[in-house]
Amino acid sequence: MSTATDLVETVRTPAVRLTGITKRYPGVVANSDINLSVRRASVHALVGENGAGKSTLMKTLFGLHQPDEGTIEVDGRVCSFHSPADAISAGIGMVHQHFMLADNLTVWENVVLGSEPVSGGRLDGARARADISEIGRRYGLYVDPKALVEELGVGARQRVEIIKVLYRGAKILILDEPTAVLVPQEVDELFGNLAGLKAEGLTIIFISHKLDEVRAIADEITVIRRGTTVGTADPRSVTNRQLAEMMVGSALPVPELRESTVTDQVMLRLAGVRVTSAEGRDVLTDIDLTIHAGEVLGIAGVEGNGQAELVDAIMGITPIAEGTVSLDSIDITALSTLKRREAGIGFISEDRHRQGLTLLASLWENRALGFQTRRPVAKGIFLDRAATKADTRRIVQEFDVRTPGIDVLAAALSGGNQQKLIVGREMSGNPVLLIASHPTRGVDVGAQAAIWEQLRKARAAGLAVLLISADLEELIGMSDTLTVILRGRLVGRFEPRDVTPEILGIAMTGGHEADPTETPEA
Template structure:
């Protein structure tokens, strides 16, 4: 437990990291990192993916040991062998990928590992009371007896925060907490963070979303290539300046150049309806037309039918009503393979589950989805040489950073895997590109490259369907914008005038068009 008090004098810093260095075989994840976190503040740690933020936080949370350097909590030097030690010192972590068991209740998730007991029994009554008490004290609004499976992302995050508070943490590490939230949920989270701060808790906030950092942080530390490059106050910097500190150079913006939209319809859906196994309409009477050279952006809170829409378009899911036309031809009944052969490219939302085989080589991944076509196939057989040559071409043209085309896809960073997927989907003369969250979880460099490829696809008169949770990306990269809510397309927006806030409220159904 830390002993500092928020009031009175100049308390020792809640956490002080100095000279932290961590090497992994072949890479230095952190070198000589210094951070001082004042007690009772929100301290933001910003940096690109791969800048070493996560490694640093794992070190602070006892999941990894530093090769060099010292950690001090509330002025006392400490050494953590495991997260349990960190928890004992009052440090708690809310992971980016929630550490929750879906089939257990909120209560069970919270108390797991430090359960109140009555004899050998778990004292559910005491646990419930304690969870309620904490939830009320910090305004988290968490219901102890609900199943985590039934909770939305924002609620799950609050459960994670509650879990950490339950263990008596005075310093909370939040790893990219806003990555999965819509703007309104972000505001709620920030409200919670301010409440926590008011109670004297210290928060370490990891992010690469700079406007959010500027909105909530008291201090900011910037990391680049494994080391801390600057410590700034949010009053002294702009988002642009921060971004340049982060990247080390000017940064890319999602934007389209002159309009390339033609009046030739390429992909058209009419009355598309998908019914789930339990009879609910997960996609309800969706109609749209994308013309050659047009990017249609679809905004929406996740789980409102985006995945089903994409699957219905690709022929993975059978719609219960409606039709899909590709360049005038009805493709509603075609198989996924035939659709792909007809020129539909698809960047799936979850690249590890649908985009690549992690345990297969790059050239094998290149063949996937194009296994019937040149240059990958010759008659019924695979053309290994052709596939390899073409993979080499993709690696060069799309700047996939890899030691070779025979390494497993798992060896590549997320951004490079994504570039490989984009390269694959742009091969074989597609006429349509469906991009679901194409830049999710990739670094700024790869993001800029992927945007550039989408722009090029548009310039080559492809019809592009763009689904994203990044509202700036949607607004910047779309010619037309639609909002999907509970399976229906509810509103059209002009990307040149709409603001992220307007989109955000349309996404939650709170309001239409200002």
């Protein structure tokens, strides 16, 4: 017979408790002495940098592998899972980072796949569809059971994954970086769904490294760093900065340059540059700009005001209509992109997946991109594999690219590690000028700090840098000189020491030209 004390015990017993979990992969300790306690009917966020060991821990809880040490308790009972089937029967479900649905099947077929309801020896589709509709109603997870999965958007596919897990009776849901694939509006919908699940008494383990999201959805937060738990935080009182500091294990890096290294040697000069679009409209007008050795010139602007065209003009990706571009006093206006790169321009492009990397090639093959004609990649007209690989290892080491090796595909690395590889490659061969377009966009704080440090080092060694960034703190902190680009023109220069993001923001939107007689461009 259950007493009031028993009831209190049940409520207090964590839905999940992991104690001293250690999991080793060959050569890597992915989890080391992890402790995690998840309250029933709560959203518990597990946060940590890429590679911290979040997915590994959740695979342990879901029975995809066994821990080397430690215990798993579910609802106060010690469990040992030999397969996901064991975890599922203990009420645990997992939605993986990458969806695992069959595109050519309908929603209901996907949901029941592997646990089909049968009646009289036949698959009972009607019952399955009814069950799915019931789950949808109960938890507010709307999706048409008869729709083909290939016709669904990402948000709906994710709902199917969640329904699939609920259909198997899960009371504890693991969502591994569910928002990584969603647009903001879909994130809101997901959060609505999670709140509904929680209200129905389900427990959710939510993995993310996006701190705003975590603080918005979680009831409790556990932080893991380099494979081990470093603490818990209360989302109502913790700040992003505090969380980020727990994640990286030190005071957060600040973008700053410290002492000036600007010399009087002009490395890049654009004089009277005009660029026109295919329709003959000016996209860059009257661009005069100089960057000295040891100087970082920051360009602020709302996206689409000519930044991309400016980069293209300097890199020789598109021809200019008027004006000259010179590098270290040599006119390069007529040179091809490859020749400009050979002349000493490094280029961190805005879109690392379209321009910076070939995701389905190895790290060392990516090292060769853009360097096909130069040492150490080329030896005469031949590719020098050994030297390219050796230099890739150097980059991995010097730029702290976290990877199991240089033969893995670029796609296997996290965004931050991909970006560090690009930065390392573009800084090799001693460039005299670096074009850095959003160099730290979408990377975690650790990688961001590493990239800033590399920029500072190269600047001190005399590199000239053109920095474009939407992160105004970064732009102000990392620039010696600041200028704003607006409708294809450079408008105004700012002293990074005196300017604030607010002042820049006003200039970026043309707010300082408060001239009512000015007619907006058609």
